[in-house]
Amino acid sequence: MVVAMIPLVLIVFEVTRRGIGVVNLDFVTQVEPPPRREGGGYAAGFFGTLYIMALAVLMSIPFGIATAVYIVEYGPNRLTSAIRFFTDVMTGIPSIFVGLFVYGLLVIGWGGMGFGTFVGAVAIAVMMLPIVTRSSEEMLRLVPNEMRNASYGLGARKWQTIVHTVLPAAAPGLTTGSMLAIARGIGETAPLLLTAFGTGLVVTTFQGDPQGAVPMQLYRGATQPFEAGIDRAWGAALCLFVLVLAFTVVARWVGSKASTNAH
Amino acid sequence: MRNGRSKLAVLAAIPLLATACGSGSDGADDSASGGDLSASLTGAGASFPDPLFQDWMHTYSQEVQPGVSINYQSVGSGAGIEQFLEQTVNFGSSERYLTDEDLATAADGRGCEALQFPVVFGSVVIAFDNPDLDGLVLDAETIAGIYSGDITSYTDPAIADLNPDMDLPDDEIIPVHRSDSSGTTEVFTHYLSTEVDSWADEYGSGGEIDWAPGLVGGQGNDGVAQGISQNPGGVGYVNQAFAQEAGLASAHVINADGEPIAPTLESTTAASEEAEIPEDFRFSIDGIGGAGYPIAGTNWIFTYTCGYEQAEADAIIDFWTWALTDEGANEIVAELGYAPLGDELKERVLAEIERTNSENEGGGDTEADADANAEDDSQE
Amino acid sequence: MSTEAPEAPAPEDPRRGTTLRSSKGRMADPLFKWAVASCGTIVLVILALMVLRTTTEAWPVFAKEGFFGFLTGEQWQSGNSRSEITGTYGAWPFIYGTLVTATIAIVIALPLAIMVSFYLTHMAPRRIAKPLSYTVELLAAVPSVIFGLWGLHWFLPNVLRPFFEFLEGVLGWFFLFEGPIRGVGYLSAGIVLAIMILPIMTAIIREVIAVHPVEQRMAAYALGSTRWEVLRNVVLPASFSGIVAAAMLGLGRALGETIAVLMLIGGSQSWGASLFGTGSSMASHIAATFGEATPESRTALMAIGVALFLVTMIVNILARVIVWRLGRMTGDAAV
Numbered sequence: 001m002v003v004a005m006i007p008l009v010l011i012v013f014e015v016t017r018r019g020i021g022v023v024n025l026d027f028v029t030q031v032e033p034p035p036r037r038e039g040g041g042y043a044a045g046f047f048g049t050l051y052i053m054a055l056a057v058l059m060s061i062p063f064g065i066a067t068a069v070y071i072v073e074y075g076p077n078r079l080t081s082a083i084r085f086f087t088d089v090m091t092g093i094p095s096i097f098v099g100l101f102v103y104g105l106l107v108i109g110w111g112g113m114g115f116g117t118f119v120g121a122v123a124i125a126v127m128m129l130p131i132v133t134r135s136s137e138e139m140l141r142l143v144p145n146e147m148r149n150a151s152y153g154l155g156a157r158k159w160q161t162i163v164h165t166v167l168p169a170a171a172p173g174l175t176t177g178s179m180l181a182i183a184r185g186i187g188e189t190a191p192l193l194l195t196a197f198g199t200g201l202v203v204t205t206f207q208g209d210p211q212g213a214v215p216m217q218l219y220r221g222a223t224q225p226f227e228a229g230i231d232r233a234w235g236a237a238l239c240l241f242v243l244v245l246a247f248t249v250v251a252r253w254v255g256s257k258a259s260t261n262a263h
Numbered sequence: 264m265r266n267g268r269s270k271l272a273v274l275a276a277i278p279l280l281a282t283a284c285g286s287g288s289d290g291a292d293d294s295a296s297g298g299d300l301s302a303s304l305t306g307a308g309a310s311f312p313d314p315l316f317q318d319w320m321h322t323y324s325q326e327v328q329p330g331v332s333i334n335y336q337s338v339g340s341g342a343g344i345e346q347f348l349e350q351t352v353n354f355g356s357s358e359r360y361l362t363d364e365d366l367a368t369a370a371d372g373r374g375c376e377a378l379q380f381p382v383v384f385g386s387v388v389i390a391f392d393n394p395d396l397d398g399l400v401l402d403a404e405t406i407a408g409i410y411s412g413d414i415t416s417y418t419d420p421a422i423a424d425l426n427p428d429m430d431l432p433d434d435e436i437i438p439v440h441r442s443d444s445s446g447t448t449e450v451f452t453h454y455l456s457t458e459v460d461s462w463a464d465e466y467g468s469g470g471e472i473d474w475a476p477g478l479v480g481g482q483g484n485d486g487v488a489q490g491i492s493q494n495p496g497g498v499g500y501v502n503q504a505f506a507q508e509a510g511l512a513s514a515h516v517i518n519a520d521g522e523p524i525a526p527t528l529e530s531t532t533a534a535s536e537e538a539e540i541p542e543d544f545r546f547s548i549d550g551i552g553g554a555g556y557p558i559a560g561t562n563w564i565f566t567y568t569c570g571y572e573q574a575e576a577d578a579i580i581d582f583w584t585w586a587l588t589d590e591g592a593n594e595i596v597a598e599l600g601y602a603p604l605g606d607e608l609k610e611r612v613l614a615e616i617e618r619t620n621s622e623n624e625g626g627g628d629t630e631a632d633a634d635a636n637a638e639d640d641s642q643e
Numbered sequence: 644m645s646t647e648a649p650e651a652p653a654p655e656d657p658r659r660g661t662t663l664r665s666s667k668g669r670m671a672d673p674l675f676k677w678a679v680a681s682c683g684t685i686v687l688v689i690l691a692l693m694v695l696r697t698t699t700e701a702w703p704v705f706a707k708e709g710f711f712g713f714l715t716g717e718q719w720q721s722g723n724s725r726s727e728i729t730g731t732y733g734a735w736p737f738i739y740g741t742l743v744t745a746t747i748a749i750v751i752a753l754p755l756a757i758m759v760s761f762y763l764t765h766m767a768p769r770r771i772a773k774p775l776s777y778t779v780e781l782l783a784a785v786p787s788v789i790f791g792l793w794g795l796h797w798f799l800p801n802v803l804r805p806f807f808e809f810l811e812g813v814l815g816w817f818f819l820f821e822g823p824i825r826g827v828g829y830l831s832a833g834i835v836l837a838i839m840i841l842p843i844m845t846a847i848i849r850e851v852i853a854v855h856p857v858e859q860r861m862a863a864y865a866l867g868s869t870r871w872e873v874l875r876n877v878v879l880p881a882s883f884s885g886i887v888a889a890a891m892l893g894l895g896r897a898l899g900e901t902i903a904v905l906m907l908i909g910g911s912q913s914w915g916a917s918l919f920g921t922g923s924s925m926a927s928h929i930a931a932t933f934g935e936a937t938p939e940s941r942t943a944l945m946a947i948g949v950a951l952f953l954v955t956m957i958v959n960i961l962a963r964v965i966v967w968r969l970g971r972m973t974g975d976a977a978v
Contacts, residue, residue: 005759005775007798007838008782014797015789033325034318035506036599072678074936086690091892092959093693093952094899096926100948101693104700105942107732114351123756126689159675180784187786190901190930197934199335200317209305210336215788219902222792224488226508230796237789244784310935337936341723442910442923444935469933473720473731473912479921480911490827490909514685 022231023112027239032200035221035229044202045214048117049186051204052196052213055121055256056128056185061178064132065167071133072140073162086139090130096127099191107195116207120196128181133141135177139170179251183244189215214240217223268627301330302578308335308343308356310470311446312383312562314357314504318595320352320588324426327585331578339444339470346370347565353575355471355565358453360545366459375569375622379545380612384602386505387451388526389514390499392492395432397512400425400523403458405517408496410438410463410474417496425517434496439487442480443498444471450560451500457531457549458557500617503531503600503627520552530556531602538607544615576620583616693952701946703728703918714738714950719912721932721940733952735913740829740922741954744904745897747833747918748840753890755837756844761874763845764852765860783842791906794835795827799907807919821897827909830918834883835907836900840893847892851885852878891959898955901926925951 027041065086071080081182102123106113113119143166151161190199197210198220205211214236221233306316311592313335320333338346340357347355348368361369361379369377389401401409405421408414414421417431441448452468466472474480479494481487484505491497491511498514503526504515515523524530534555540547544563551557566579586592587609596603604612705713707728717732723729726977763772814820855878863877901924909921910931924932928942929951936944937961 005778008778008785008842010798011782011789011793012787014793016722028919031321033321034314036314036318063682063685066679068688070676070679070683074680079680079683083686086824087686089956089959092899092955094895094901094926094955096899096929097693097697097948097952097955098900100698100929102944104696104945105692110698122754129689130688154825158673159671164673183784187784187788189786189788190926193930194933197336199334199336200321201332203334209334215786215902219906221786221790223906233792234796237792240786240789244786245781248781248784251905337935339937341937342935345938443931444910446935467719469723471721471932471940473718476913478911478913480909480923486827486910 007106012238015234015237015241018231018234019236022235027232027235031202032221032229033225035232036226038228038231040232042214042217042232044200044212044240045217045236046239047202048120048196048199049214051117052121052124052192052211053182053186055118056124057178057182059121059125060128060181060185064129064178064181065136067129067133068136068140069162069167071137073158073166087133088129088139091134095127095188096190097192098123099194102126102191103194114208115195115197115210116205116221117196117203117209117211118207120192120211120213122257123191123195124185127188127191128185131181131184132178135180136170136174139173139177141174141246143169163223171238174252179247183247186243186247187215187218187240189213192216193219266498268347275291287520299326299330300328300574300578300581302332302572302574304331304333304353304575304578304582305351306333306335306354306356306564307338307346307352309340309446309562311340311358311385312356312601313337313446314502315383315385315596315599315601318599319592320582322595323582323585323593326381326591327589328578328581331582333578333582337446340446340449341470344565347377350567350570353566353571354579357563357565358449358560359630360563361565369565369567369581373567373570377565377567378457378615378618379563379565380615381540381604381608382549382564382583382612383562383596383604384531384559385450385562385600386503386526386531386534387447387454387500388511389492389516389558390488390501390506390509390511391514392488392497393434393495394512395430396514398525399429399514400517401514402517403455405454406456407459407462409436410440410475410478411462412438412477415505427521432496437479437490437494437497439479439481439490439494439497439499440474441484443486445472446470446560447484447500447502448472451558451559454549454558505600507600517557518552518555518557519550522552522554524554524556526556526558527604528597530554531559531600532605534559535561535602535608536605540611544612562580566616568618568621569620571620571623571625573620576623580616580619581621583611587613587616666837676890682928686724693953697945697949697952701942701949704760704943704946705949708732713946714947716848717914719943721937721943722811722925723937724939728939728942730939730943734925734947736912737923737925737928737947738950738954739914740928741898741924741926741951742909743829743918743922744836744908744924745894746831747830748836749890749894749919751834751837752841752844752893756841756893757886759841759845760848760852761878763849765873765878780831783837785842787839787900787903790835790839791903794831794903795906798835799826799831803834811919818916819918821919824919827907828921829908832904832924833918835903836897838960839900839903840896841897844889844893847889848882848886851889855881856889878973884965896957898958899926900924925954 028046029043030041031044032042033040067083069085074080102119106119106122107115147165147169148161151165170183192213193216196213198216199212201212203209203211218233218240219231220237221236224230306618316335316530320335324332326516340359343355343357344361344365346352348365350372361377366377389406401426405414408421415436417434417436423431426617449468449470452466452472456463456468477488481490481499484501487499487501488509488511491499515525518522534548534551537551537553538546538556540546548561551559564583587604593603708716713732715735718731718733720731743820751972754811763775767775804826807830810820811824859877861875863873904924905927908924908927910922910923912923925947929947933941933944
């Protein structure tokens, strides 16, 4: 047991140890200088990550939850089992393939849109969608049938039962599931390399100009030969980690609040 | 020429002024200097000069023209040309010059002439981890032999013949190459292909080639350095900037005149001066002799003579002029192990840079300009 | 919420409606169903597009190399042409790298994940179990690029290298552990992959085991079973399909993991039997060469992507067959 925890503790320790000295206000407000120079920060990466994630959340979470509702509340039928099966398949799809797909579809393909924020967000959303769907499905199934029956018994229609009974009852679980998906999406690097492509500058364009993100910048920093760039990569690793932590804590807090309201 | 020189002095002074005014106030209010351009440029191309370009662009937009942001993507030489011809970027960059066919495509697509000019030279170093090997003399054939797996030991006769006075270690040679597609590989394999026929036949040149089996791949320069350091007999090729920074031992490579040359700033500069540079800047620095280091590459920048917004054109001209003339910019070149253009070439290039967007309005006088420049050059 | 249902809601303002059986409510039901159903079909549309788009894109490469020629070819030489395929593209070294690293990862991670989950749900005191499970959950979300950074700059030099040297000393005669040790390589990538998929697998297996009815376990304990027996005979069989699902997810992540593998596998384009050797996985090769690839070689990278997709599909389907057969077996046993 303890053996299994060791690497995890080591990572946290090492990331904190090497990252803590790097992270300061400049780190989030300044763009990165060339790797051999000290100072500066990941402002471009943070901005890009926020931009991409905001779009990806808008695209993936509503669809994911709606899909789960359809599977649980209107299934099982042929369509729902097909959807379930292919959602399963989709969770197993490698992130790099998702990147290739979006590259083929939107960057050079029918869209011909070039690299950019939006195509990056589409790739991340495709990564998040099955995670949201699967976890939401599990959570909706945990809602006891008695609650549904009680709602029907009181004369509610199906959609009302779903919207006012099932979803609120499952809300904490849905939040947690969505949080997991965001946490996964926020650290994705590979699909972005093929879609957002990466840059060291703050890019506000919606589509058409390469966009950066923290994980991509981290990856490039870590594989640079220069010590200053590697130090900043550790700092970025710490930030990413804290970001994930913050998401988890906030989501849990929201989740517990929602659950007290629901009952 | 006096005229040209004073123009240079003014251009060089602008960034200095801007820096002076900008310092201490984040450069936000340096309008007094008259150099406050505002533009957002995109460029794409070679990865070989990428560390230098990133440094230049960062320094420029931090200290010289805060209103100008330049987004350079190192997508490789081929893509640099392609994106330039497709006009998806403001300027392109490549380790090879535009051919007549490329220029015709450019003229068709844009409706005006495309310009190309070299901006920097750089060399690729054969590096070892073992400090005893510093100064080991190699020639193109032995390097090709090592990388095709024919020469597997430092005591191989081919190496021993070149290094009669050296105490060679008995290690197995483990060649390390870049596993990612890179301009460094392109310069290196281009050198081997030009010098060694069997290499050209079997492996060819490119940013990414199919290496002989048994070689170690490394991701990026530091991946190569890591691969070298992990094996006593490791040998790799890296960008000179990196070899310099990492303090790696390096080989002296025999050039066309039979001289073993150490990779230094001077020998790279010498290599660039060896090259005969014609009017259209289309040259190659193969077959370098004299005091020049032979594994060297040039980088060209491409721009158009029309079709830019005025602010963009001003920023492009100002940036590249700054990069070539500013003292700070030249220091960056030296720090990173690249070699700047020689003075004579620099002035010709600066004149060429000025032609960017010159045909935008009417453009009747560009022909005369070009002629005048040519005349200036020939007088020099 | 359910208690509010009686005085509920017309669609435009759910909280203050008039009567339930309004005509709007009648219309809303099929509309709602149609809406969620069409959201559901998006998955199918995306997948269909995925297969279609990537296969069309990669088709010229398959056409030139032949599908099996592409999979088994050992040479990768990019060409630079816009209209035709001029290079040679064989993906075997990358397929091999993918399979080897993923296998190492699963072999190490699966038993550990089962034990950790069992400990968390059954043995750990409450005050330890709760923070521990939070930790595991948090670590499941650690981005892979952080694993890569940590693996390359800390774990490899400080832990793996000494371990490899020991391993080579003891098992060096065995072809899998033949030197020389390069540091980065299949084994490094595989071990870091194992660490990466451990939290995710643990999180899922833990859920599965926790759902398992406590009465059964209590009954088993009451019959005098030890903890090991309870794990082996009661919990594991009942949770087996869940565990397979977890392994499947872990394997899926391991097969497709890009960045951490890219940073640790060594990036050579050839392959060899020794686990200390360097190579590339399919995913890492795509990511490593994509940035500067020519349009033609991007087509070939797309073909690797299609092959990777197929490999993961096969793994997924195999796993499903196992789940299905085991479902039958445990079902029979129960009867």
